[in-house]
Amino acid sequence: MNIPLVDLKAQYATIDREVQGAVRQVMERCDFILGGAVKEFETAFAAYIEVPHCLGVANGTDALHLALRALNIGPGDEVLVPANTYIASALAVTQAGAKPVLVDVDAATFNMDVAQAEAKVTGATKAIIPVHLYGQAADMDGVMSMAARHGLKVVEDACQAHGARYKGRRCGSFGEFGCFSFYPGKNLGAYGDGGGITTSDAGLARKIELLRNYGQEVKYKHLLKGYNSRLDTIQAAILKVKLARLNEWTLARRRNAALYDQLLSGIREIGRPRYDAAADFGHVFHLYVVRAVRRDELLEFLKTRGIFCGIHYPIPIPRLDAYSDLGHKKGDFPVTEKAAQEILSLPMYAELTEENIKEVAEGIKAFYARR
Numbered sequence: 001m002n003i004p005l006v007d008l009k010a011q012y013a014t015i016d017r018e019v020q021g022a023v024r025q026v027m028e029r030c031d032f033i034l035g036g037a038v039k040e041f042e043t044a045f046a047a048y049i050e051v052p053h054c055l056g057v058a059n060g061t062d063a064l065h066l067a068l069r070a071l072n073i074g075p076g077d078e079v080l081v082p083a084n085t086y087i088a089s090a091l092a093v094t095q096a097g098a099k100p101v102l103v104d105v106d107a108a109t110f111n112m113d114v115a116q117a118e119a120k121v122t123g124a125t126k127a128i129i130p131v132h133l134y135g136q137a138a139d140m141d142g143v144m145s146m147a148a149r150h151g152l153k154v155v156e157d158a159c160q161a162h163g164a165r166y167k168g169r170r171c172g173s174f175g176e177f178g179c180f181s182f183y184p185g186k187n188l189g190a191y192g193d194g195g196g197i198t199t200s201d202a203g204l205a206r207k208i209e210l211l212r213n214y215g216q217e218v219k220y221k222h223l224l225k226g227y228n229s230r231l232d233t234i235q236a237a238i239l240k241v242k243l244a245r246l247n248e249w250t251l252a253r254r255r256n257a258a259l260y261d262q263l264l265s266g267i268r269e270i271g272r273p274r275y276d277a278a279a280d281f282g283h284v285f286h287l288y289v290v291r292a293v294r295r296d297e298l299l300e301f302l303k304t305r306g307i308f309c310g311i312h313y314p315i316p317i318p319r320l321d322a323y324s325d326l327g328h329k330k331g332d333f334p335v336t337e338k339a340a341q342e343i344l345s346l347p348m349y350a351e352l353t354e355e356n357i358k359e360v361a362e363g364i365k366a367f368y369a370r371r
């Protein structure tokens with residue numbers, strides 16, 4: 001029996017009828033663009049994130065891009081972004097015409113090192129994008145106080161942190177905007193692309209509503225040069241079904257993480273995730289990421305046993321060809337670069353069984369017991 005990194009089929013099997021019913025309803029109504037289910041999902045997701053407003057958009061990258069546009073961030077501006085994140089966090093800044101200024105991360109959590117971010121603030125810095133990486137909140141006290149000191153806007157990249165809390169508050173409720181991805185493999189995933197933007201500011205919410213829909217106020221009356229970036233109605237209908245299960249799935253992820261913690265605790269070669277287990281949804285385990293000695297060999301060994309792991313991310317943004325223009329060299333981001341050699345994402349999803357987790361732990365033990 002194979003154990004994949006994520007198993008979308010296992011989850012679908014538990015909700016197939018409900019999903020099919022929701023999709024059929026959209027077909028029957030034929031309200032495909034900004035239809036009833038979009039508004040319904042937006043209301044439900046805003047309530048879930050404990051903010052007044054949510055707007056559905058086409059994907060998580062667009063969520064970040066439109067958020068920056070709504071804040072009038074563009075050419076000549078700099079935006080602070082962690083070096084260890086998915087490239088989309090930086091691409092959104094580039095798409096807005098601004099410059100991503102990369103910041104190294106904290107070795108314990110892999111989230112942005114706020115002290116280093118502050119040291120990179122210049123007269124051109126307009127915003128900071130804290131990424132709640134792997135499902136664990138960034139240091140939001142640090143981010144918010146630093147942003148206040150320098151007059152920076154805060155756009156949270158919560159694409160991996162649906163439901164995660166920081167000192168009791170939901171990720172996506174701190175900054176001017178919270179940006180979410182509903183890519184299928186995310187903790188709350190659609191059956192195609194999707195994204196969402198949360199905010200507590202009615203004026204900013206209104207601006208996103210225009211920007212995502214060609215800048216249009218009413219049909220053919222365009223107030224802004226906008227985009228076509230709307231959450232699809234069919235995807236919204238599916239997301240509404242899945243949102244009702246999200247807490248249950250998150251609790252299962254956290255239970256799985258606790259079992260991994262326990263079973264891996266005796267293995268010297270494995271560094272377990274550092275998080276506050278007592279904090280309510282402090283980590284929602286989009287990914288369970290360990291540090292591993294001889295990581296690449298371990299990954300291959302586990303594959304031979306039918307256990308499929310991932311690396312998030314193998315090539316840090318400053319080392320990617322796409323961002324060679326930033327002019328970084330080896331050694332500029334030591335924590336991120338070291339992490340890229342050692343991190344390993346173990347299989348993680350709600351339907352993972354105790355048996356599966358034991359098998360992964362046994363596999364890891366067997367690898368280090370060789371020779």
Ligand SMILES: *Cc1c(COP(=O)(O)O)cnc(C)c1O
Pocket residue numbers: 059060061062085086088089131157159160180181182183193194195
């Ligand atoms: C998935 C992801 C995105 C991009 O979301 P898409 O929906 O794929 O565009 C951005 N940032 C992070 C941290 C992500 O994990």
